[in-house]
Amino acid sequence: MAVRGLVAGIILALATLAAILLSVRYGAVHLAAHEVLSVLLGGGTDTHRFIVLELRLPRALLGVLVGGGLALSGAVFQALLRNPLAEPYILGISGGAAAGAVLSLALGLTTAASWLLPGAAFAGALVAIALVFGVAISADRRLDVRVLLLSGVVVGAFFSACIALILSLAEAQTVRSAILWMMGSLGGVSWKGIAIVATYTLPACVLLLGMARALNLMSIGEETASYLGTEVEGVKRLAYGVASLVAAAGVAFAGVIGFVGLVVPHGVRLLLGSDHRILLPLSFLAGAAFLTLADLLSRVVLAPAEIPIGVITAFVGVPFFLILLRRSLQA
């Protein structure tokens, strides 16, 4: 199993690299391989330099960070909540982020500074995380994951209502921007944005990877996990907090991109089993490659128009997942 995991890891790492290179080369303007290469080596025309370095490379890297982060945090939530339907947004994070983003759009704040929209979305996500966590710490100071799940769903519903209220009062142009934001996009990210997402995502991912053994135990139940040497309360809090932050950073910069956090971990699980020491790193790589490629498709299929990336993740992810599911049931 370890050998299979290693081989799959190498393949997925190469796939991620290939996805980044393809994503840099193709788009509304197709570049030749040597043109991309000369830009990456410090040469090329100004136009090519702008397209590659300012538009496409940050976008591809955002795909890697957000796709990897969503898939990884999805896998963590599934283990933590012992629920195969759990995904990064199940605990109200997307609702909180979207409410923050929509509010800032409706108030016209986003023209003031470019960081305000992701800032507001991130703040909304943090409010949702704090609310859900506050409710789920029950009377005896233990974190009850059933309550976590329920309060997450309810907090999400509350923020949906907030969004509906704001949109019903907003102007048509705001409604359109808000809906586009909520459908998710990797476009328009700056290098500064990449730096911020990376600061949140990468250390958090390393921390979560270090919790792989503990998550193996959590997925067979809290009581048994304690008997096998896990500090259950500490693991729950740390995993919940860190996985939530990763999802929040992703949703703040890329909007609500569904499906990656749910489907990618299951795909990896069906192919390589449920050992989180393999599942977590490979989910990150698979999510990174998947989202970067989905973004590429969203830009080239109807170029110069862009399809919302969530449409691509679902259109590609659903058939792929159904085939995997069918195959695993036959085996």
Add this chain to the structure above:
Amino acid sequence: MTFTANALSVRYRAGVRRALSEVTMSVPRGSLYAVLGPNGSGKSTLMKALLGTVQIEEGVAAVEGRAVDEWPRRELARHVGAVSQAESTAFPLSVRQLVEMGRYPYLGPLRPMGPEDRAAVESALERCDVSGLAHRQVGTLSGGEFQRVRIARALAQEPSALILDEPTASLDIRHEMGILRLLKRSAREGVTVVLITHHLNLAARFADLLLLLDEGRVVAEGPVDQVFRSEILESVYRWPLSVTLDPITGSPLLIPLDQD
């Protein structure tokens, strides 16, 4: 390892009856100690309290003389193996993977299993007669097979004490006897064994000491011949019964009578 409880009380929620009420008991090192009592008498709660997975309202539960909540979980797991009443896996796992989890208290977050870990897993699989199931998915096992796999995982911890909550409830005669002999042998080798069970006759036959609980309180604790008496058991189980001697094994034998 020894387990002791001193005036131990547990209440699951404010306002409801205590699940355990002022329980004082002690399990000596290397004994096979059976915990008996009707449904809802607090047997499983006692196990959780001794292992620190339930909030204690009053009193002390101690492992090896040290309050259980002062033990780091990893250290406790190297000394005590526990099999709870039921568990379910959320995602597919093989039998070997599940038993290998018994080695987690010995491994860091990244260090892979070494030869001694693998040896412990193999020996545990063998002793529970599940080596042949090692590659099976846990979800495809029968109830009895799963139970033996869970016991194997506790043995893979190489513990100096075992606590098991109705471990033989879904086992056939061959495997039930196999597990009880294994527990008895472990006790002879110095492992402290706490066994929660409804199989009174097997408890009387194999255990060194009995603890009888009723409605969260200790009714009797002591050697089998002092606790396993018809008048005590009748009052606790609220059913007419008679205790005689098994003509073949020579151990006490409880026979439930008809209620007229």
